[in-house]
Amino acid sequence: MPPKPPIALITGASRGIGAALAHELTSRGYEVIGTSTKGGDGLLPLDLLDPHAPAALAKTLSGRSLDLLVCNAGLYLDKGQSLADGYPSEMWATEFAVNVTGVFLTVQALLPALQSGDAGGKIAIISSQMASHSRAPGGSYIYRASKAAALNLGRNLATDLKSVGIAVGIYHPGWVQTDMGGTGAEISAEQSAKGLSDRFAALSLTTTGCFETWDGRAHAY
Numbered sequence: 001m002p003p004k005p006p007i008a009l010i011t012g013a014s015r016g017i018g019a020a021l022a023h024e025l026t027s028r029g030y031e032v033i034g035t036s037t038k039g040g041d042g043l044l045p046l047d048l049l050d051p052h053a054p055a056a057l058a059k060t061l062s063g064r065s066l067d068l069l070v071c072n073a074g075l076y077l078d079k080g081q082s083l084a085d086g087y088p089s090e091m092w093a094t095e096f097a098v099n100v101t102g103v104f105l106t107v108q109a110l111l112p113a114l115q116s117g118d119a120g121g122k123i124a125i126i127s128s129q130m131a132s133h134s135r136a137p138g139g140s141y142i143y144r145a146s147k148a149a150a151l152n153l154g155r156n157l158a159t160d161l162k163s164v165g166i167a168v169g170i171y172h173p174g175w176v177q178t179d180m181g182g183t184g185a186e187i188s189a190e191q192s193a194k195g196l197s198d199r200f201a202a203l204s205l206t207t208t209g210c211f212e213t214w215d216g217r218a219h220a221y
Contacts, residue, residue: 007066007117009033011046011106012073017126017173020193021070028197030068033061037073048073048102049094054109061110065117068200069110071103071150072126078142092142099146104153111166120165122203124196125154127211129172134220151211151221158209167208171199174214187214 008025012018013034022032035057039045044060047053075098081087107123114121129135131147151170158168173196175186195214203210211219 005029005031006068007031007033007064008068008070009035009061009066009110010070010072011035011048011102013043014041017176017189017192017196018070018072020189021072021196024190024193024197025068025200028201035073046073046106048098048106051097051101051105054102054105057106058109058113061113063116064113066110066113066121067117068122068124069107069114070124070126070200071106073102074099074126074147076140076143078140081139081141083139083141087141095142095146096149099143100149100153103150107157111161114166115164120167120205122200123154123157123161123166123168124200124203125150125168125170126173126196127151127154127170129213129219131170131172132211132220155209155211155221162205162208165205167203167205169199169203169207170209170211171196172211172213172219 008030010018010021013022014036022034026032034043035046036043037047046057075095077091077095078087127150128147130144131151154168154170161168173192176192177188192214199212211221213219
């Protein structure tokens, strides 16, 4: 009887980096479960503005084990906002609900599935170089702050989950040609997905807590 393929769950898999990751990981032998806000087209629903959605997703999976959880879903609503009169409080709440709280609640809800596999599970959090305190060109305050919080979240999860055999990596996917990154970005979603998938494969308890670029370079925190 052939061995069962490893199972990966990718949030925000309907387009962009998430869709490219789903294709790339499938080509590497994974069974991929993808989510999108409303579901459909083979994807499960996961609306991260609903704090109950991650628990509902875990219930839908009905005790299935996971080998890899990729927290990819994210929002960047404040691009181009004015410091003088932009960045409304509702925008802060929405972006943080998806980019930070949503990541935490998804990890929390799916921890049993990650712990139930034959080998230690892995968690990949897609953050950004904009999370780094070493880069401060101004602007995009909400996105920068939310991605910095996701980086901090991943680092602390790595500490707490090491003892149960789960490794956590945080990644900058590159400046990618997506709706978020724009057509003038440096790399394609397919290039990013290939590099990120290599990073996921290399992630271990030895490297847990790493903050790396899509092409394998350590990134300043």
